[in-house]
Amino acid sequence: MDLTTATWTDVRDLETDLAIVPVGSTEQHGPHAPLGTDVLTAEAIADAGIERVDREVVRAPAIPVGIAEEHRQFPGTMWVSEDTFRDYVGEAVASLAHHGFDRVVLVNGHGGNVDALREVGGRLTRAGDAYVVPFTWFAAVGEHSDDMGHGGPLETGLLRHLEPALIREDRIEAARAGGADGWGEWTSYVNMAYDAAEFTENGVVGDPDDGDAKRGEELFEGAADALARLLEAVAERDVSRPERR
Template sequence: MTADEAAASAARGTVVLLPVGAFEQHGPGLPLATDQVRAEAVVERLADALGGAAVIGPGVPVGVSPHHAAFAGTVSLRPALFTAVVREYVESLAAHGWTRFLVVTGHGGNNAALGVLAQDLLRDRPDLEVAWAPVTAVARTAVGELETDEVTGHSGEAETSQMLHVAPHLVRRDRLAPGTTRLDEIEGFPRLGRSVPQPQVASAYDRLSGNGVLGDPRRATPEAGRQIVEEVVERLGSFVKEWLDL
């Protein structure tokens, strides 16, 4: 967009979509930028679905990833710096008339920081409305049908399926390998049982998985990835439409 087009967009009351991700290990088969690639793919499809009701703002390709630091290539921002960057994006754009922002994160490690940011902005900038949503967690139905092991998640079936759908050229299919799939494979890690909500423990991923993978990415398929992405876009699209109506 040009500056003139941006001004017209803000005047129409569009929602700004901000894709944020991470630059961290994703096992032997997925690229370091997996989370940003997925977030941008979702945001692009969401903007298309919403038409003129949304615009895409600049992304934040590095997130909060200290738990992946033992693996080569990982880059991380401190939570305070990450939230400061996103806040500067929001307030810069707000100065030109935008008031609604939806941050779409491909990285679960950003969740806590984004929650803090939303609370701070609610206190400091009540004139703005800021929402945030993780990618994979929104697609509960499609992900639930795919992930069947006791332990799944990072670089596993769901993330790999999404990458096979949105960026298959970046997936090293011949290198996909299972990681931790059972709770008893994690030594010395306290838990209360699968049916009980777990206390949240900050833990390095090399303690959880030798290759950085939770689950078995060999089960991933492009079709499963398509279903996940479509569910995310549908749910977030419904949210934004209701948000604008309200």
């Protein structure tokens, strides 16, 4: 059930404790892909995962702004601090738990959110407020995960499958020309760069043309199937905390 279109009485009558919260970011994705890429992909995969399970799942509205200050040199990018993000996500989940939806999967579309979401999940779970686990779609697509860049083949391919009109195909060559091969500037296993603009002229990392619609469909199906398996596991899990050893 989508909370955006449901009434409170609809929600009152539900018999489930399982919820999904899509989490993304509003940030540059090169000259060819939309600022809302991370939100659009997280929402689409969340919805597809729900469709694949034979149980009621509450679908919360997406959280559209995340930890993205590393893209601040590119106009249109929005961000909040890590503390604000953790607090906001945590309190949003706590409000779901207040109504009995205390098994929550955070479906994430942005790499900058990963560490904070893991911290939020651990904190709420250990406190007994809810059982919360983060799921990042591009970490769940097998060997494709190795090609994850930024506005690169995975995100471009997925959007070519989901929302092809949003990809500015006439800018793909420019995206390739001004992009970087990898994320960061590495010396002695240390990334010396803090902002994306230090190593990519136009915000792109990876070759977007390596992600066609066919690959996007494969990514979508793989991520949605993985999410469905996770939802089933979360629904069936014993979430009581272990005793002190």
